[in-house]
Amino acid sequence: MKMMKKMAEQDLAGRSIAEACSYNTYVTREKKAAKLVDKMVRAGKWDVAMVQQEARFTSAALADAAKKNQERVNKLLNTVEKQLKARSVKLPKEERYWHRQLAYLLHLIPEAPERPEECPDLKDIFTGLNESLDIDFNIGSIYDIITQESFTGYRSLTIAQLEEVVNAMTVLYKTGRDKFKMKSFDGMLISDVVDEILEDIHNNTGKLPSVETKAVMDDKGGIGYSDLLAKIPGFGESLSQLGQQYELSMLRPETLLKILGKSAHKYIMGIYDKAAVDEGRRMAEAIAELSKIMSVYSQKEKKEMKKKKYKLETGYGMEEFSKENVLCMALNYGNEINWLRLCKGLGVEDGNYLRSFLDENMTKKDWLTVQALWDHIGKYWKDTVKVEQELNGVTLKGVEARGFWVTVNGELLKLRGGYYPIVYNPEKSTKAAEQTVDEAAKRTMSGAQVLGTGRGFTNARSEAKNIARPLALQLDVVSSILSVNTNGK
Structure with missing residues (x-):
């Protein structure tokens, strides 16, 4: 029976959600097969009874697998529903558009969202995320499926395909959310952190060593200027220009933090110091357990x-x-x-x-x-x-x-x-x-x-x-x- 359940799970894994979650259908088949078994036994047709008994067990295994599939799908749908209803969470316009667009394509919301101007393609967004998060998430194949005119909603996908889309939506939701809110700072808004750091930068600018330069072109994008830093909301552009002026790419991180001021040190190094202590404790525990394992020698x-x-x-x-x-x-x-x-x-x-x-x-x-x-x-x-x-x-x-x-x-x-x-x-x-x-x-x-x-x-x-x-x-x-x-x- 265990093997039959495994086979049923594998069978339904390749089917659409409409079929893979059709619990009532398989229960009905099981009951029908059970009646036929009883009928064939009374008629003395043992060979037919054996076939129907096997069909009964197969239907029971499929029904059990379908019920589990329903639970998996409901969990995925609940995840998306919570994200869509989270009024306290603010997403950037690009992430918000694609999050809701995917929900619309899955037929989870009735109206398509309006696409913002200069909004990048979804594949381009995930190309950037793959590089920054050190992952290999390919949205291309599943996106091609859900954008076809013949696509009729999430129930025509397999559960694995739905999981892939929901994972993509969750990545958009969480990375977009965290562009506005630094949860590493106990929920403190990034705008408040930026204000403190900018004030320190302003106060410290006059104390920094000056570098005499003679401009031969537009004074932007030279040595030390960081396009990556420039994209940080709020203080990125200022920080990148400071980097160009004082060649920050050649500085050690602690020197950079000194230039940024006390607030940057508090928010950045304070967190890393705390994390380092916690990491040291957990590492010591892990090594102690490793030593205990090897102590048999x-x-x-x-x-x-x-x-x-x-x-x-x-x-x-x-x-x-x-x-x-x-x-x-x-x-x-x-x-x-x-x-x-x-x-x-x-x-x-x-x-x-x-x-x-x-x-x-x-x-x-x-x-x-x-x-x-x-x-x-x-x-x-x-x-x-x-x-x-x-x-x-x-x-x-x-x-x-x-x-x-x-x-x-x-x-x-x-x-x-x-x-x-x-x-x-x-x-x-x-x-x-x-x-x-x-x-x-x-x-x-x-x-x-x-x-x-x-x-x-x-x-x-x-x-x-x-x-x-x-x-x-x-x-x-x-x-x-x-x-x-x-x-x-």
Whole structure:
């Protein structure tokens, strides 16, 4: 019955919402099949009765799946309804137009909104959001569907397609909302923050070192002028002109904040100081838990972990690996994507061959440690998703773990599998080496820096072109990912 329910869910996933949520239809079919079963049994037609019994179970599974689908769709529609009715939330005209236009195309509101002058296309808006939010959200395909003349409303979409549109609307709603309101400042309006910072800039301008220049062209857009800063509402243009005048691109962030004044320091550095303290606390807790997991190994065993003594024939010839390398191979066995990338990176075509290598060299303690590490890393995923959803409306999708069995010294162990970060080996991959250098450069830049989510690994995981690059097989990858996941909660 469990398998039948799974098949029913998969069947309805490819159907329109009108069909996928038709609970009453499938209940009616189930009742009809039940009557036929009873009728055929009384008539002694057992073969027909068996067919109808199977049809009955199938209809029951479809009805159950349809009911769950109704709940998913209602939740999505409620999300949009709350956004449309939120009178206290102000959206910029471009975001407001496209948010309501998508609602109109889905047939959720009766009238189409009036398009503002010089309003960019929706695809152009999301191109900019993809770059600033470090995401890969393609609105193009679904937008083409809902703008067709034959489109009859959200019920003709699949649930996955509706989720895609609602996610797009949520991104527009939340990023647009936050252009007017800085929630990092406990709900303080950006206009009030801007006024304080502008006053400090005005008071400090006369104290700044002067730079003698001779204009040879329009005095705008020279060295130090930032087009990105200029777009910030309120003080962006003033800040960019100061940047040109005093070459702020060459200054360290703390010097820039000194120029901006006490208010900027209070609003910007005060928040980061508080966040740094909180991040340090959570990082300490994460490392303490990691140390506890690894405490099952003695100091002698930990020292031995670095010694290469396990031989494996890879696509590059006979190689030697350490116990640490073997543990990291096992950590990549927790889901299909990691395992495929590990095999390709090692040049091993037969996954069973690599699994046999693990079975030969992993102890019960090793496997239990691997599962504990999966669990430890995995418990931060919900917080990561929550932060991204609250800030930008983007719903990150995780990697599905795969459970499996191992036999160690005759004992059968069941493991749940889990997520493990994909990090490429810079010593064996030119591309990985370049990325490593890039990341190091970003961390040590002395001038203005871009503040991002710091979750580039979510993008690297989905790039098919990287699939054959060798993975890093060091346990310090775990501490690195904990550092990322404890940042920004």
